[in-house]
Amino acid sequence: MARIRSRGDADLEKEGFLNRHPHSSEDDSNDTFEDDEGNPSVASSRATSASYRPMLVNKAYSSNRSSSPSYLGRMPRSIMRYLCLGVALTLVIFIFSLVRMSYVAEQEVQKAIEEEKIKPRPPPWEDFPFLQRYYGGIRSLVPVVNNVPEYPRKEDEVEWEKLNITEEVVENLTPEDAKERRKRAIQSSKRFDPYPSYTSPEYVAKYGEKVDCYLDAEDTIEIPRVRMYEGIPRGFPDMVMGSAKLLGLRDDICYDRFGRLGPYGLGYSINRGGSGAQQEGEREGADLVWQEAPEVDWRAVHWADAQQRCVLANNHRFKALPEKPRIDTFRAMPIGTVYNKRDDMADIEAMPAKPPEAPKRPKTGSEKLPRTAVVIRTWWDYPYTPEDKIYLRSLISELTMLSGGEYVVHFLVQVKSNDVPIFSDDETYERVLRDSLPEEFRGMGTLWTEKQMELMYGGLEETNMRGLPVHGVYRSTFMPMQYFAYQHPEYDFFWNWEMDIRTTHHWYHFFDSVTKWAKQQPRKLLWERNSRFYVPSEHGEWEDFSQMVRIQTEHGTNSIANLWSSLNRANKDLNDPSSKKTPTGAMKQQGDKPIWGPERPLDDDVAMDTDPTPPTSFEKDKYTWGVGEDADLIVFNPLFDPDGTTWLLTDDTTGYNITQGRPPRRTAIITASRLSRKLLVTMHKETALKKHTMFSEMWPASCALQHGLKAVYVPHPEYIDRKWPTNYLASVFNGGRNGATGGARTSVFGEREHNFRGTTWYYNAGFPEVLWHRWLGMKFNNDGGEQFEVAGEGRMCLPGMLLHPIKRVELVQEGRRADQAG
CATH class of the missing domain: 1.20.5 (Single alpha-helices involved in coiled-coils or other helix-helix interfaces)
Known part of the structure; x- marks a missing residue:
């Protein structure tokens, strides 16, 4: 039986346990006993024994013995x-x-x-193969009606390469026999004469008798005429945009370099007054250029005198010159020397006496021709090359001399330094002007500076768009043209032309054709047609294209570029009952309001008394308003709406109230254009009086839009260097709102302008350089050159095409570059 411990034994054990925990506190013990005393049951049960209360009480045995020490729960600050x-x-x-x-x-x-x-990642067009038949020669010419173009070809047509079976294969000719066959097959070039029949009774009765012009005062030096070949090289591609036949341009002929530029110095020695270039290589048939008229020694020609003699001799065919007093050079912007007389009668009296057999006075006609100035934009230290001089000679010869003064060529020369005091005195002005042009063109220029424009058009808001001043030539190219037109009221029209433009067209043929075509365009839906590229292989005839434009304008197109298209799901209006009925993905289109008359800004009063107004409503007009009306603006790229596009300069508008948005505007890339005096004077008044202007390529078209003037985009022939699918090409170049080129982020103008690299007309196109150099018989990127021509089809022969840009061509003459000649 287990022994039962007594209370005393238990107390001894407790005492031993308590003694093992020496960390006790008197306060804790007192608290414990106070609790016990407050509990009667405990007190009574222990009252029988005097030894129940221990002598020493330890905290560890108290009711708070489970609490942890305070220093274990707190971190030092x-x-x-x-x-x-x-x-x-x-x-x-x-x-x-x-x-x-x-x-x-x-x-x-x-x-x-x-x-x-x-x-x-390269753009898709870089994967398209290059076209090869642009470089065909004069030995492979075929009539244009028999030509099977390399491009464009429809999907169901056999590729051109598979049709290219030559006579060598068909007749099993040896290379030597084939070469002889090609030599015998070459045709002779023919003189090209695009001018009116000046001697016909009808012309003389209408405009008067035209007096022939010569390069010298004795009327002995005649200008050789341009020559062409009938037909085009076999397989030559068709134009992908625009149409020569539509504009009245010859599309059944081509020009080689000697027939086109030989009259102006290409192909004969410097000792005889030529350029000294292209005297070697393939030259068969080249000498026909100088068969009717001998080579001209261009070193002895002074163009200012020759042009003035020509204009004065034919003065009876044009409108009378306005009376204008002679004022200082700063305000007048005189043409040529400051000592030139403005009175045409005085000039006629000062001219050398005519031989006795010359007629005393030419016949006059019932109507008068307008006067047109061709203004070449250049600057005071421009490095003129022999090729530049050939280009300028062709302009003056074909537009002025051979037309009897219908055009007059001038140079508008920018003095880039504002520190040169050109307006301090006449001698300084004369010296700077003389040093700015080659000797044969001296006397044809007008100087201007940006500081001068700042003084003429003061008070303009300075926005510093792209860090450039508003009066600078980049942002305000047309400021000096505006002031030039204001100071020269004798001209009805002004061509703004550049030094890096070239053409294989005859200049008179091209300018005359596009001017007449623009004159016949009706105003109804003109701005809408202006805003699109014409792609004949996709759009068909011009009438079909015009009908397509009408439908797109009235009804819109279902594309991502259409703001109201169902493809733009974010734009679906849930509150619109029609949109609720329309299933998701179905077509919902909305057209554009056609432009009819002036398009005024919302917050600016720009109206002028001379602004035309429509004679009838849009619906009642039968495409008659505007027919027979001269165009106030002619451009060579579509007039697109920059609003909503990624074009960098869409917001470069100066002086307008933009509280309710930017003013209505249109843009044509490349400033080469024809402007009427009416348009330039309107631009001048807007800038001088209302303090309005815009970026250079936007200002003329926008001013015409706001004032109701007639602007026309001419769909001239444009070519492309690669084999684009034509439906894809049309969708890219007309990728804006409702089938137009602008008005949406998908526009080709802006971030997508790289698509123009392979075309023949754009400010950064690369194809023009290739074509022009190889047409001149030069190698380009190791292609072409003398051996290519001699061993192949002969020298290249190109139909008429407008090329831009062409930068500083270095012709090779007699073993050295032509621009290094003395």
Whole structure:
């Protein structure tokens, strides 16, 4: 039986246990006993024994013995501060490290792109194959009706390469026999004469008798005429945009370099007054150029005198010159020397006496011809090459001399330094002007400066768009043209032309054809037709294209570029009952309001008394308003709406109230254009009086739009260097709103302008350089050249085409570059 311990034994055990926990507190013991005393049951049960209360009470045995010491639950404040500071610094360092790594990675990627280690994805057109038949020669000419073009071809047609079976294969000729056959097959070039029949009774009765013009005062030096070949090289591609036949241009002929530029110095020696270039290589038939008229020694020609003699001799055919007093050079912007007389009668009296057999006075007609100025834009230190001089000679010869003064060529020369005091005195002006032009063109120029424009058109708002001044030549190319037109009221029209434009067209034939075509265009839906590229292989005849434009304008198109298209799901109006009935993905189209009369800005009063108004409503007009009316603006690229596009300069408008939005505007890339005096004077008044202007390529078209003037985009023949699918090409170039070129982010003008690289007419196109150099018989990118022509089909023969840009062609003459000649 187990022994039962007595209370005394138990107390001894407790005492031993308590003695093992010396960490006691008097306060804790007192608290314990106070609790016991407050409990009667406990007190009564222990009252029978005097030894129940221990002599020493330990805290560990009390009711609070489970509490942990205070120093184990609290962190010292100094340690906590250091810990938080360390965490914050770590985060900051981590963030800065990420930013630094991102910046370094971006720089490495950019550097790799620049080094072409990482090439961006090329645009789709770079995968299209190059066309080869642009470089056919005069030995492969065929009538245009028999030509099977290499491009464009429809999907169901056999590829041109598979049809290219030559006579060597058919007749099994040896290479020597084939070469002899090609030599025998070459045809002779023919003189090209696009001018009216000046001697016909009908012409003389209408405009008077035209007096022939010569290069010298004795009327002995005649200008050789341009020559052409009938037909085009076999397989030559058709124009992909525009139409020669539509404009009245010859599309059944082609020009080689000697027939086109030989009259102006190409192909004969410097000792005989030529350029000294292209005297070697393939020259068969070239000498026919100088068969009727001998080679001209261009070193002895002074164009200012020759042009003035020509204009004065035919003065009876044109409108009378306005009376205008002679004022200082700063305000007058005189043409040529400051000592030139403005009175035409005085000039006629000062001319050398005619031989006795010359008629005393030419016959006059019932009507008068308008006077047109061709203004070449250049600058005071422009480096003129022999090829530039050939280009300028062709302009003056074909437009002025051979037409009897219908056009007059001038140079508008920018003095780029504002520190040169050209208006301080006449001698300074004369010296700077003389040094700015080659000797044969001296006396035909007008100087201007940006500081002069700043003084003439003061008070304009300075927005510094792209960091450039509003009076600068980049943003305000037409300011000097406006003032030039204001100071020269004798001219009805002004061609704004550039030094880097070339053409294989005859200049008179081209200018006359596009001017007449523009004159016959009706105003109804004209702005809408102006806003689209004409692609004949997709659009058919011009009448079909015009009908398509009408439908697109009235009803719209279902494309992503159409703001109201169902393809733009974000634009579906849930509150519109029609949209609720229309299933998702169905077509919902909305057209555009056609332009009819002036399009005024919302917050600006720009109306002028001379602004035309429509004679009838849009619906009642039968495409008659505007027919027979001279165009106030003629351009060679579509007049697109820049609003909503990615074009960089769409917001470069100055002086307008834009509270309710930008003013209505249109843009034509490349400033080469014809402007009427009415349009230029309107632009002048807008800038001088109302303080309005816009970016250079936007200002003339926008001013015409706001004042109701007639503007026409001429769909001239344009070619492309690669085999684009034509439906894809049409969708790219007319990729804007409702089938137009502009009005949407999908427009080809802006971020997508790289598509123009292979065309023949755009400010950054590369194809014109290739065509022009190889047509001149030069190698380009190791293609073409003398051996290519001699061993192949002969020298190239191109139909009429307008090319831009052509930069500084370095002709090779007698073993050295022509621009290094003395």
